Amino acid sequence: MKAKTKVLFLCTGNSCRSQMAEGLCTSLMGDIFESFSAGIVKHGLNPFAVKAMLEIGIDISSHFSKTVDEMEEKDFDYVVTVCDNAHETCPFFPARTRLIHRGFDDPPRLARDAETEEEAMEHYRRVRDEIREFIIQFPGVLGR
Numbered sequence: 001m002k003a004k005t006k007v008l009f010l011c012t013g014n015s016c017r018s019q020m021a022e023g024l025c026t027s028l029m030g031d032i033f034e035s036f037s038a039g040i041v042k043h044g045l046n047p048f049a050v051k052a053m054l055e056i057g058i059d060i061s062s063h064f065s066k067t068v069d070e071m072e073e074k075d076f077d078y079v080v081t082v083c084d085n086a087h088e089t090c091p092f093f094p095a096r097t098r099l100i101h102r103g104f105d106d107p108p109r110l111a112r113d114a115e116t117e118e119e120a121m122e123h124y125r126r127v128r129d130e131i132r133e134f135i136i137q138f139p140g141v142l143g144r
Helices: 018-028 047-054 084-088 106-110 117-142
Strands: 004-011 033-040 078-081 098-101
Touching: 004 018, 018 033, 018 047, 018 098, 018 117, 047 117, 106 117
Parallel strands: 004 033, 004 078, 078 098
Antiparallel strands: none
C-alpha cells in the first residue's frame, strides 16, 4: 500500500489559516494526503476559525497551535505557506521537500474592525472557502 503524501500547512501563528487548511485537507483529501499544520510562532487556536469550520461540518476544536520545531513529524513531501510572512521566513526543510506558496488574507486582521460577530465571521467564511477551493485543486497543483 502506497504511503500518503505528507503535507504541512505553514502560517505565522498556526491559529487560523493553517489550521483551517489542515482540517479541510484531512476532511476532503484524507485518502491521499496526511496533513499537518504549524506556525513560525504559536498564537493559540482562533475560536472564530473553529466556528467557521464547524459551520461546514469539520471540527478542528481539538487542534492546538504549534511551531515547526515542536512537531514530531518533520519529513514532509510538501510545505504550503499560506501567508506571506511564513513564506518569507520559512524554516529550512530537506531538499526533497517541495515548497509551495499560496497566500490567503488574514481573517483576524480583516475582522479587527468588525462591529458584530456576524460581520467578523464573514471574513473567516470567505477565507475558509478560498482555502477549500485551493485544497480541492491541490492534487492538480502538485501535478505541475
